[in-house]
Amino acid sequence: MEKDTLDPWGTSAVKNYERLQSEFGIAPVGPLVKRFKKPSPHMSRGIDFGQRDLALIADAVENNKPYAVMSGIKPDGAFHLGNKMTADDMIYFQSLSKKAKVYYAIADVEAYADNGISFAESSKTALRNVADILALGLDPEKAVVYKQSEEIRVMKLSTIFSKGVTNNMLKAIYGERQIGLYMSALVQAGDILMPQLPEFGGPKPVLVPVGADQDPHIRLTRDLAVRYQSDFGFIPPSAVYHRLELALTGGYKMSKRVPESGFTLDDSAVEASRRVRIAFTGGRDTVEEQRRLGGRADVCPVYDLYRFHFAHDDEHVKLVYHECTEGIRLCGECKQEAIGLVKGFLEEHHKRRDSLMADAKELLARSRKYLMSAGTQ
Numbered sequence: 001m002e003k004d005t006l007d008p009w010g011t012s013a014v015k016n017y018e019r020l021q022s023e024f025g026i027a028p029v030g031p032l033v034k035r036f037k038k039p040s041p042h043m044s045r046g047i048d049f050g051q052r053d054l055a056l057i058a059d060a061v062e063n064n065k066p067y068a069v070m071s072g073i074k075p076d077g078a079f080h081l082g083n084k085m086t087a088d089d090m091i092y093f094q095s096l097s098k099k100a101k102v103y104y105a106i107a108d109v110e111a112y113a114d115n116g117i118s119f120a121e122s123s124k125t126a127l128r129n130v131a132d133i134l135a136l137g138l139d140p141e142k143a144v145v146y147k148q149s150e151e152i153r154v155m156k157l158s159t160i161f162s163k164g165v166t167n168n169m170l171k172a173i174y175g176e177r178q179i180g181l182y183m184s185a186l187v188q189a190g191d192i193l194m195p196q197l198p199e200f201g202g203p204k205p206v207l208v209p210v211g212a213d214q215d216p217h218i219r220l221t222r223d224l225a226v227r228y229q230s231d232f233g234f235i236p237p238s239a240v241y242h243r244l245e246l247a248l249t250g251g252y253k254m255s256k257r258v259p260e261s262g263f264t265l266d267d268s269a270v271e272a273s274r275r276v277r278i279a280f281t282g283g284r285d286t287v288e289e290q291r292r293l294g295g296r297a298d299v300c301p302v303y304d305l306y307r308f309h310f311a312h313d314d315e316h317v318k319l320v321y322h323e324c325t326e327g328i329r330l331c332g333e334c335k336q337e338a339i340g341l342v343k344g345f346l347e348e349h350h351k352r353r354d355s356l357m358a359d360a361k362e363l364l365a366r367s368r369k370y371l372m373s374a375g376t377q
């Protein structure tokens with residue numbers, strides 16, 4: 001069987017999540033779900049499939065201890081559904097405790113290395129991206145947002161880490177890549193470990209919610225945390241992994257690099273509806289076959305829209321799955337319902353996001369002030 005490769009910068013896809021767990025040592029989320037009083041929709045719908053040391057976060061929540069949730073966005077365009085997945089996890093884990101703090105990095109170094117986007121251009125995109133996460137529910141009182149290129153501690157850590165890795169180590173994790181991408185991986189390790197520096201309260205559990213394809217960054221950072229444990233006391237970061245959403249154009253991964261494969265939170269309701277209307281489905285060739293055999297929800301990106309984002313609740317997801325696989329619903333009506341949900345969401349989101357632009361600016365300014373004064377008192 002063909003092996004899945006994990007490429008955080010590519011369009012690689014995952015076909016077999018169980019195999020991924022055994023190959024890369026990712027543990028299942030299932031046994032830990034009961035430790036969270038109100039599991040997130042990602043947990044209850046099996047979207048978060050894997051984890052590393054998630055128990056440390058459950059311990060911190062139960063014992064009212066501080067922990068950090070670390071995530072970021074590459075400012076290479078509008079917020080897309082993949083960014084929303086990570087943001088949803090981040091917001092959920094932030095909401096579990098008063099002692100939780102989100103560190104959100106604008107990955108402008110990576111945007112430059114991977115996409116050639118200037119730092120000035122990144123700045124403009126970043127503001128809108130921050131307004132998007134606020135509109136999705138981020139609590140700004142428990143969040144710090146910063147640009148990688150401006151955070152000197154991240155840069156210092158990545159310089160220190162660059163002494164501890166060899167070309168061969170990076171090649172083994174990422175394959176042969178340009179130096180800029182290796183550098184951005186070390187910068188990202190700096191992002192993930194920064195919340196454990198003394199000026200932010202010292203070593204603590206840090207959770208990184210990511211898509212399965214980002215695991216190479218987690219493995220590298222955990223390795224670096226162990227290598228530099230005696231210097232900084234780092235606790236290897238925890239991670240929770242979500243499944244990758246199927247592409248509307250068919251294929252295993254919706255990707256920002258293939259715009260038609262999904263849509264962004266900037267797209268108009270009309271444009272997003274068009275993409276859903278022409279989307280690939282798991283339907284059969286004829287109505288008669290679909291009624292007799294049922295649809296294939298497991299390979300259907302329209303079903304993923306319900307399951308990952310837009311269903312009213314878990315019961316609604318179950319109903320769609322049941323009606324599809326039993327041949328009760330047909331693809332045309334199913335798409336129509338999905339379009340209604342997508343439209344409703346986008347119209348509401350646009351309103352909320354536009355009303356939060358000033359708050360996004362304020363959060364960035366407040367974060368900059370906080371980071372500048374951290375460690376100087």
Ligand code: SF4
Pocket residue numbers: 281282283295296297300301302303320324325329330331332334335
């Ligand atoms: Fe997909 Fe809906 Fe068709 Fe089932 S009925 S295959 S979920 S579009």
